[in-house]
Amino acid sequence: MSVRRVRDRLAGPSVPGTEPWADSGIVLPARRTAPAVRQVGSRLLLALGVLVATTVIVWLDRDGYNDNAGGGLSFLDSAYYATVTLSTTGYGDITPFSESARLTNILVVTPLRVLFLIILVGTTLEVLTERTRQQWRLNRWRSTVREHTVVIGFGTKGRSAIDTLLGQGVRKEEIVVVDPQRRAVDQAAQQGLVGVVGDATRTDTLLRAGLPTASRVVVAPERDDTAALITLTARQLTRSATIVAAVREDENAPLLRQSGADVVVTSSSSAGRLLGMSMLSPHAGAVMEDLLTYGNGLDVVERPVTRAEAGHDPRELDDLVVAVVRGRRVINYTEAEARTLQLTDRVIVIKSAEGA
Incomplete structure (x- = not known):
């Protein structure tokens, strides 16, 4: 399937509620506060108690x-009298x-009257203050998000990609999740991540995620044709970011590379190769599974060469x-030009998860 056919196939109406003039679609990390219904309910009960x-x-x-x-007086x-007072x-x-x-x-x-008014007016002021606070947080995030x-x-x-990033030391503040489903973005916000609700094949959605200033992009939708169009759109917005895309079928991998992906991971064939390896050599399959599971046993990590190692x-x-x-x-360690490490090199090593 060509890039043009993919674009024509997916270029439909945008997801409702994600237009630039509608809600911004940006969901900041959730803060630990009582639900709004509970807060209002408690204030109403307090006001009723003052009245009684x-x-x-x-x-x-x-x-x-x-x-x-x-x-x-009855x-x-x-x-x-208490009500009108x-x-x-x-x-x-x-x-x-x-x-x-x-x-x-x-x-x-008179003090009870003042308390009653504070309860009523305070609820309104808190709502307005919370909206102002959220807008301030959103503006601050927009002005500071860089290299994310x-x-x-x-x-x-x-x-799984996010879990691996967090395990390798990437902070939650440096990760932005984009998904068309509001529920998924809310779940990401509950985990302390910034989320954007919208269709990632649309330029305005990726702009709200700050993609032009991002350093890394992970493309992991459910469909391969969607992944191709997202990759194409993302590459048009940034030339410097590393784009890693996931596809289900091997035949779609060249299309992702043509669209601008630096690395393409094929999920179905990779799983199939791991299954075949495990059938022929269960121990080799177990080792590969260990390497693919970050934080347990052995991990594959990339690090800079130290002065002592140069x-x-x-x-x-x-x-x-x-x-x-x-x-x-990327040079295999057995090649001749890799025999002498340079200070500007980086090495990909296997080490225990405890020392990673």
Whole structure:
């Protein structure tokens, strides 16, 4: 399938809610706060408690109040007086006339009125403040996001890639997840990651993820044709970032490389080769599975050559060297030009997970 056919096939309407003029679609890491419904509920209960307390206080001193309608104050009259007093309406049809009632209004009812107003106004102010705070966090993130990693697709492949990045020392603040499903992005935010809801084949979605300033891009959608178009769009936005893409079938790997991917990982054939190896040599299959599982047993890592190691043969190092990275070339450790390490080289080694 050609790149043009892939673009024509996928160039449909954008995901609802991801247009530039709609919600920004950026979900910042979740903060540990009580749910909004619980916060409002607790404030309502507190306001109701203040109202009930005021009603009881007025009813206990009901003989010190004058009702213009005549007769003594009932419990309902006390509740009515408490309501109009706390809300500062104050119709004046019920008034305190005794010294004890007036003193109670000064020392008790007035502070309760202030508390009641604080509860009501405070809820509104907190909502406005939270919106302002979220907008400030969003603007701050947009102005500081640089040299980060964009992971497109928060499925099994995307999650595993993120786990490996975190295991190798990448901070959560340096990872941005892009997924068309709001639920997936919310899950990423719960894990402390920044997420963007939207179709990653669209330029505006990748711009919201800050892809032009990213240093690494992981393309891991569910479909190969989607991966090709995402890779093509991403490469148009950045020439310097390393793009690693995952495909299901080997026949689609050249299309991903043509679209601009630096590395293409074929999931189905890789799994098949591992299965075949495990059938012929279960021990070799177990070792490969160990190497592919980061953080357990043995790990494959890339690190710079130290000054003490420069000028030596890779086989003289304490770590088991399998390749040398010189510039943008990967040299097998058995090749002659890799026999002498340079200070600017990087080496790919196998080492224990405890020492990684």
